Amino acid sequence: MPTQTDEELREKVLDVADRLYYGRGIQAVGMDALRAEAGVSLKRLYQLFPSKESIVEEVLHRRRRLWNGLVEAAVATGATPRDRLLAVYDMLARWFDDDDFRGCVFINTFGELGATAPRIAQLVREHKAHFQAALAALVAEAGGPASLASQLAILAEGAQTTAAIAGTSEAAGHARAAAATLIDSALTATRAR
Amino acid sequence: MPTQTDEELREKVLDVADRLYYGRGIQAVGMDALRAEAGVSLKRLYQLFPSKESIVEEVLHRRRRLWNGLVEAAVATGATPRDRLLAVYDMLARWFDDDDFRGCVFINTFGELGATAPRIAQLVREHKAHFQAALAALVAEAGGPASLASQLAILAEGAQTTAAIAGTSEAAGHARAAAATLIDSALTATRAR
């Protein structure tokens, strides 16, 4: 079944592309590096993907699914809405401790290509908007105001860039503590009203 | 006085480089674009700067001075330590409203070159560490715990990336509100102790 092999090969190429792009930056990884690492010929590569930009887009799509899965899994562990929100920062802490953690793919890609690749920039915007919407749903469930979701999203973004640049994972803990404070403050204020 | 002209030319080139690099990304702007926009010959350009990377480093140095100046100016407007801390987020709000705001130069550059240019990565790290230290001094003055400074820094970083990606400036207001909550919570907790 050749179609199966095609699909497997696509996945392998995307695995390799994800790893190399994330580790070195997109512009620093040529199609030849992809070819060598994936063990595919250039011809086959261009049969599977029409261009480099399409590979980048598919890699981002995969990362988006991965991220959404991680968020959902983390959220599922919490008993209360408050716990579910805080579980996001626990997930971040585990991620930051990965040896090959190099920051948020979407933030990095936006910094590298956002100014010149509108489709990529749009993809990043949609991803971040989706994450904010997920937080907003949890906040609404907890009975908090919409502004709390924005604040929690900013904490998550800041933790990712801070951890990436500083090269340490402690930002996750700080963000979690800040999130707890903000949640409790917002909820007692709402409840007192 | 030829030395004076040299210095003026250097400044002009750095002005142009800052604008183009910030607007399009560093790798997307070649030496020829710099030459054309600054009205300098390539020969002169390489007499003034030994390489493109040195231009990038000088641009970052200038941005660091600019940023530190903005922070100091903002902080100087506050009467109390709390006001001084919050003034940082007011400064961010004004910056985000600039038409050509495209996020934090340091975060963008780290995303683009951090993986392949160690000197640049180090420069970004130092800049962020310096900002955190400035916040820590203000927090200490206010009598807050060190962890508060980390939380406030994360808020500032998150506001910058969120504003850049979303293309709106509202993140500054959310970060400011969150900062106020965190400061008040930390200070009452400390005071009550």
Add this chain to the structure above:
DNA sequence: AGAGCGAGAGAACGTACGTTCTCCGATGCG
């Protein structure tokens, strides 16, 4: 005025990239 120095314009060089093309061997079928 003539010679020498410096600067500007841009051609040239080496490299690397994204993409396409060519060759060539293997494989399947009559």
Add this chain to the structure above:
DNA sequence: CGCATCGGAGAACGTACGTTCTCTCGCTCT
């Protein structure tokens, strides 16, 4: 056994980049 088709390896092509070199012009100093 011969032929045709497919895929792999990598050469080739066009472009763009960072950097250097060459040529020419104009100014200055005697």
